[in-house]
Amino acid sequence: xxxxxxxxxxxxxxxxxxxxxxxxxxxxxxxxxxxxxxxxxxxxxxxxxxxxxxxxxxxxxxxxxxxxxxxxxxxxxxxxxxxxxxxxxxxxxxxxxxxxxxxxxxxxxxxxxxxxxxxxxxxxxxxxxxxxxxxxxxxxxxxxxxxxxxxxxxxxxxxxxxxxxxxxxxxxxxxxxxxxxxxxxxxxxxxxxxxxxxxxxxxxxxxxxxxxxxxxxxxxxxxxxxxxxxxxxxxxxxxxxxxxxxxxxxxxxxxxxxxxxxxxxxxxxxxxxxxxxxxxxxxxxxxxxxxxxxxxxxxxxxxxxxxxxxxxxxxxxxxxxxxxxxxxxxxxxxxxxxxxxxxxxxxxxxxxxxxxxxxxxxxxxxxxxxxxxxxxxxxxxxxxxxxxxxxxxxxxxxxxxxxxxxxxxxxxxxxxxxxxxxxxxxxxxxxxxxxxxxxxxxxxxxxxxxxxxxxxxxxxxxxxxxxxxxxxxxxxxxxxxxxxxxxxxxxxxxxxxxxxxxxxxxxxxxxxxxxxxxxxxxxxxxxxxxxxxxxxxxxxxxxx
Amino acid sequence: xxxxxxxxxxxxxxxxxxxxxxxxxxxxxxxxxxxxxxxxxxxxxxxxxxxxxxxxxxxxxxxxxxxxxxxxxxxxxxxxxxxxxxxxxxxxxxxxxx
Numbered sequence: 001x002x003x004x005x006x007x008x009x010x011x012x013x014x015x016x017x018x019x020x021x022x023x024x025x026x027x028x029x030x031x032x033x034x035x036x037x038x039x040x041x042x043x044x045x046x047x048x049x050x051x052x053x054x055x056x057x058x059x060x061x062x063x064x065x066x067x068x069x070x071x072x073x074x075x076x077x078x079x080x081x082x083x084x085x086x087x088x089x090x091x092x093x094x095x096x097x098x099x100x101x102x103x104x105x106x107x108x109x110x111x112x113x114x115x116x117x118x119x120x121x122x123x124x125x126x127x128x129x130x131x132x133x134x135x136x137x138x139x140x141x142x143x144x145x146x147x148x149x150x151x152x153x154x155x156x157x158x159x160x161x162x163x164x165x166x167x168x169x170x171x172x173x174x175x176x177x178x179x180x181x182x183x184x185x186x187x188x189x190x191x192x193x194x195x196x197x198x199x200x201x202x203x204x205x206x207x208x209x210x211x212x213x214x215x216x217x218x219x220x221x222x223x224x225x226x227x228x229x230x231x232x233x234x235x236x237x238x239x240x241x242x243x244x245x246x247x248x249x250x251x252x253x254x255x256x257x258x259x260x261x262x263x264x265x266x267x268x269x270x271x272x273x274x275x276x277x278x279x280x281x282x283x284x285x286x287x288x289x290x291x292x293x294x295x296x297x298x299x300x301x302x303x304x305x306x307x308x309x310x311x312x313x314x315x316x317x318x319x320x321x322x323x324x325x326x327x328x329x330x331x332x333x334x335x336x337x338x339x340x341x342x343x344x345x346x347x348x349x350x351x352x353x354x355x356x357x358x359x360x361x362x363x364x365x366x367x368x369x370x371x372x373x374x375x376x377x378x379x380x381x382x383x384x385x386x387x388x389x390x391x392x393x394x395x396x397x398x399x400x401x402x403x404x405x406x407x408x409x410x411x412x413x414x415x416x417x418x419x420x421x422x423x424x425x426x427x428x429x430x431x432x433x434x435x436x437x438x439x440x441x442x443x444x445x446x447x448x449x450x451x452x453x454x455x456x457x458x459x460x461x462x463x464x465x466x467x468x469x470x471x472x473x474x475x476x477x478x479x480x481x482x483x484x485x486x487x488x489x490x491x492x493x494x495x496x497x498x499x500x501x502x503x504x505x506x507x508x509x510x511x512x513x514x515x516x517x518x519x520x521x522x523x524x525x526x527x528x529x530x531x532x533x534x535x536x537x538x539x540x541x542x543x544x
Numbered sequence: 545x546x547x548x549x550x551x552x553x554x555x556x557x558x559x560x561x562x563x564x565x566x567x568x569x570x571x572x573x574x575x576x577x578x579x580x581x582x583x584x585x586x587x588x589x590x591x592x593x594x595x596x597x598x599x600x601x602x603x604x605x606x607x608x609x610x611x612x613x614x615x616x617x618x619x620x621x622x623x624x625x626x627x628x629x630x631x632x633x634x635x636x637x638x639x640x641x642x
Binding site for chain 1: 623
């Protein structure tokens with residue numbers, strides 16, 4: 001994975017020193033909160049419902065073991081013994097003290113981590129496929145391109161005060177595992193008819209209060225124009241994106257209001273202009289970055305067989321592992337969704353255990369997924385049983401990836417100052433209702449996502465079943481929706497009708513699964529059956 | 545009654561106005577009547593507390609209870625981590641929030 005050079009390290013160290021002084025001035029009274037707030041947000045420090053919250057960037061979700069271990073230590077030393085992995089492939093700490101924040105950032109800097117641009121109207125953490133570099137179905141590892149974009153977007157002077165926050169995703173396989181078309185810019189690495197690698201661009205996607213699926217805006221951008229084209233996309237947005245209304249300030253509104261074709265015309269015009277002013281980094285820089293992402297030293301003689309006589313292990317292998325591009329290896333996803341647990345939360349000990357397993361068995365690599373799980377990307381099949389036993393003993397052996405128990409849930413009103421309703425208790429009740437392996441096996445793939453407010457951090461628009469918490473005259477109420485997807489078949493969920501109480505929505509989800517099972521044909525997933533039979537049978541069961 | 549809540553500058557902890565200072569316990573809250581804005585201006589001016597605001601509440605047999613669920617969770621702590629509360633509690637304590 002990428003290693004900082006002297007410039008990267010100096011930038012991060014300088015920022016830590018700068019923020020340390022800003023914190024000192026805030027505590028001494030030299031800075032008011034109004035003056036300090038934008039400064040702390042630029043360093044990922046929010047004020048949430050109970051305390052300060054620090055969001056630490058995990059670029060494209062990739063971590064090494066040393067970094068992961070430190071994340072566990074920070075949870076112990078500066079927080080309350082746990083961290084929360086987010087839908088942006090980052091980690092958040094919920095109980096941070098202001099005067100300790102510079103020390104946390106200084107410790108993060110020692111392992112090439114920071115919290116820069118995890119807040120504010122700038123280009124946020126670049127997200128990617130959590131299986132990058134390991135997936136059998138990718139055409140190329142997308143992370144070098146994500147890293148190039150990270151370097152371009154870090155402290156980019158023109159894009160630090162955009163109309164609104166800006167999220168970019170890079171993938172390189174047909175199967176979209178990163179919700180690429182629900183980003184402000186989605187980039188899919190592709191191969192053209194001549195066999196050359198390039199970038200397919202999508203723009204204007206997003207969730208939030210106005211969900212949109214990004215249309216394709218260019219079929220193929222050559223690699224030596226990747227940054228230039230990205231710059232053109234951002235420039236048009238920065239120039240015309242609305243700053244008078246934060247609810248209409250995202251690029252999705254601009255693309256929608258201009259129309260896809262007019263946005264493309266302006267981007268192409270800007271792109272042609274930028275090509276006359278060479279801003280593209282030399283390809284040698286991309287090659288330098290790519291050298292950090294070469295395959296680890298896989299054992300070509302690694303046995304491909306797995307002993308599946310232990311039924312619990314067998315179930316976990318079926319649910320939580322994915323084919324690796326290298327024979328004899330497998331990708332293992334560690335579920336942070338135990339039955340009745342808090343989606344995305346991990347204790348300091350669990351974080352350190354995963355770090356150790358990454359070091360011992362996965363070539364020192366781990367990944368954070370947008371579904372709030374952790375990936376050990378390169379496990380020898382011969383080691384898999386040992387890894388699973390260690391995970392299981394630590395409460396990390398739940399076999400439920402992509403089932404109804406693998407719920408994405410935002411922190412909701414239990415932690416978030418923006419939320420209208422709690423998400424976590426609902427996730428806990430649903431995972432308990434559907435907790436048995438038999439029930440999960442019967443239902444199969446069902447992606448359920450819960451947001452505690454319209455900002456949609458829980459990705460409810462993209463859930464096969466989506467749940468949105470709202471405030472109804474001071475009481476929590478939950479809107480149910482069906483038919484969303486974040487994959488290659490991206491679609492937005494449709495609301496079923498009137499909302500429910502917390503218990504009522506759990507019952508409604510169960511009724512919906514019963515409709516699915518009664519109508520399922522062949523290998524159909526819940527989503528497939530819903531798309532075939534439509535909303536009416538579900539509504540009838542839920543409201544009838 | 546009108547009560548005041550804010551956050552301690554250094555720790556970020558949720559605090560409640562007691563009439564003479566700030567407390568971690570909502571039950572120490574006093575009715576500030578129409579003086580909330582003036583108290584906030586004075587207290588934020590001395591830098592101890594920030595992001596303060598006035599909320600509706602009521603005095604009940606169990607103590608002071610904010611009117612809205614958001615402030616009740618502020619006072620109670622995350623309803624899903626009772627171990628992190630100021631005072632240890634059994635699961636039924638969550639009923640106070642709901």
